Amino acid sequence: MANSEAKTARAEWGTRFGFLMAMIGGVVGAGNIWRFPYIMGENGGGAFILAFFTLMIVLAVPGLMAEVALGRYASKGVIGAFRDITGPGGLVGFGVVVVLVNIALMSYYSPVVGWTLYYAVHSLLFTFTTPAFEAETFMNGLFANSTLLIGLHTVVMGSIAAILLLGIRKGIERIVVYAVPALVVSLFIMMIRGLTLPGATDGIAFAFTVDWAYLTYSSTWIEALGQALFSTGLGWGIALTVGSYLREYDDVPLGGGVFTAIGDSSIGILASLAIFPVVFAVDGVEPDAGAGLAFVSLVQVFPEIPLGGLVGIVFFVGFFLATFTSGVVITEVSVTTVYEETRFTRPQTIFGVCGLIWVAGLPSAYSVDILDYVDFVVGSWGLPLATLSIITAIGWIMGPERLRLLVVNRNAGIHIGSWWDPVIKYVVPAVMLFIMGYYAYDQFGSPEMIGGVVILITFPLVSYAIMSVADRDQTDYDAERAPVSGGDD
Amino acid sequence: MDLTTDVLAMLVFTLLSFWGVATAALVLTLRQESRKVEILEHQDQMDTYSPTALAELREWIEKNPDDPLVEEARSQYNECVKALKETDNHFYDWDRTAIESLEQL
Numbered sequence: 001m002a003n004s005e006a007k008t009a010r011a012e013w014g015t016r017f018g019f020l021m022a023m024i025g026g027v028v029g030a031g032n033i034w035r036f037p038y039i040m041g042e043n044g045g046g047a048f049i050l051a052f053f054t055l056m057i058v059l060a061v062p063g064l065m066a067e068v069a070l071g072r073y074a075s076k077g078v079i080g081a082f083r084d085i086t087g088p089g090g091l092v093g094f095g096v097v098v099v100l101v102n103i104a105l106m107s108y109y110s111p112v113v114g115w116t117l118y119y120a121v122h123s124l125l126f127t128f129t130t131p132a133f134e135a136e137t138f139m140n141g142l143f144a145n146s147t148l149l150i151g152l153h154t155v156v157m158g159s160i161a162a163i164l165l166l167g168i169r170k171g172i173e174r175i176v177v178y179a180v181p182a183l184v185v186s187l188f189i190m191m192i193r194g195l196t197l198p199g200a201t202d203g204i205a206f207a208f209t210v211d212w213a214y215l216t217y218s219s220t221w222i223e224a225l226g227q228a229l230f231s232t233g234l235g236w237g238i239a240l241t242v243g244s245y246l247r248e249y250d251d252v253p254l255g256g257g258v259f260t261a262i263g264d265s266s267i268g269i270l271a272s273l274a275i276f277p278v279v280f281a282v283d284g285v286e287p288d289a290g291a292g293l294a295f296v297s298l299v300q301v302f303p304e305i306p307l308g309g310l311v312g313i314v315f316f317v318g319f320f321l322a323t324f325t326s327g328v329v330i331t332e333v334s335v336t337t338v339y340e341e342t343r344f345t346r347p348q349t350i351f352g353v354c355g356l357i358w359v360a361g362l363p364s365a366y367s368v369d370i371l372d373y374v375d376f377v378v379g380s381w382g383l384p385l386a387t388l389s390i391i392t393a394i395g396w397i398m399g400p401e402r403l404r405l406l407v408v409n410r411n412a413g414i415h416i417g418s419w420w421d422p423v424i425k426y427v428v429p430a431v432m433l434f435i436m437g438y439y440a441y442d443q444f445g446s447p448e449m450i451g452g453v454v455i456l457i458t459f460p461l462v463s464y465a466i467m468s469v470a471d472r473d474q475t476d477y478d479a480e481r482a483p484v485s486g487g488d489d
Numbered sequence: 490m491d492l493t494t495d496v497l498a499m500l501v502f503t504l505l506s507f508w509g510v511a512t513a514a515l516v517l518t519l520r521q522e523s524r525k526v527e528i529l530e531h532q533d534q535m536d537t538y539s540p541t542a543l544a545e546l547r548e549w550i551e552k553n554p555d556d557p558l559v560e561e562a563r564s565q566y567n568e569c570v571k572a573l574k575e576t577d578n579h580f581y582d583w584d585r586t587a588i589e590s591l592e593q594l
Binding site for chain 2: 016017020045046049053201204205208209210249250251254255258259262263265266269270401402405406409410411412413415418
């Protein structure tokens, strides 16, 4: 491992806009469109927004700054960045944990991207506005057709591999600079259509009515906390990897922190304004949660509204772009790291990583029940474990003060003061531990918790063992930087 | 159904606090990028720290002489001081007196 000396030429983003769109493309996904609007409406509307905005500012913005800064500092993928701050050995295994969680995440996210692709294709065929179309039957038909689902999963991973083969600038950057603005435009068009429908104000009222009592409910804050952390992908290696391709004079905190976190949430707000006026304009359609909102409720609406077929195209093509760009950037996290840590060429690495994700994703593609289980287990335990690994490495090994002075405030568009240090060192890790503790309490004894415990035990142990063996010959480790553990701030 | 004042106020607050902040951050960072490109078209180096950030870096270097990263910090400090003294166009708001008072560490 640690073969990076043989691969010295490292890509960079071609433009600032390319970096920003890669960050947004990576973190904006299905959750912004099918989860955020409903969670907002169900948790006090405006009250939820206040709680969510507060947590974004206090946790997600500083956290993303830290993760991008670590990538910028190391100019390496996840494992290389961990090795730079811990030195070679078992602790680098926590970087492996992040990669494993990313592969697990993509294994069930790729089939979800496949669903959005299927619906985008059918929107282009105007299937949803044909007479006698039944939205629920159509969705159940898709979920019952395992061959089709595996085929879609294969197409998605093949397409992601093809884009990654083109590289950082010609592949990822070229896609995201068009796809992310196209997503925003498509939601904006749908919002305009929705707001001009009779009854649209009911949708606005559902989402934005302020029920102050909800600010006193713990459930509101826990939902807001989950949304703030999961929606921004904090600590999943996405921001670290995208940040590792920054150019010499690029800023970290304004683009990587403020714009990414608030921009990501803004897409969720726009989705709410696009979806609810349309849903509430038609009687009898429920603003259901999760996949049901996008794949049943909205689909039922399109035949009932003027230009519904075109609105369907705009929505589902935008939805597909949101999920697909996330898939591309999430897969790049593992590709960058494995490429740097092995003797494989980039094409070999891409085929290997995408092939592994494809194989690991077959059960989730085959059965929606399996997908739901893996989603719950990885989402509740794996992703917080990855976040905790990265934030702990920054907060307790690298030291936030050192990272802030050396990276965050260098070439920065805004100055970050010392308030940031305790947030990274104490607040974010404490919140992640709280979330995991809450999930343990909430799911105690369930099959999901058993799966979560398996992840919590096996991922760190296996990863630690792998890196202890892989790095054992690196007593003469000659990194560009000495390990920096022992941050005293 | 007419929207109440509360709902409208919340809608405006939400648009300003999310879309307003995100748009402002996007415009600001892209304008800063243009400014950096403009500066680097006329010179091959540029100041890398604001006056406040450079002062904080200096203070940390002086307080932590044995830190494993102190050499890297010193190198970055000196690089910024050198750029400030050798160039006329600066990205951050530096005044001539402050630059003249800076010394390499």
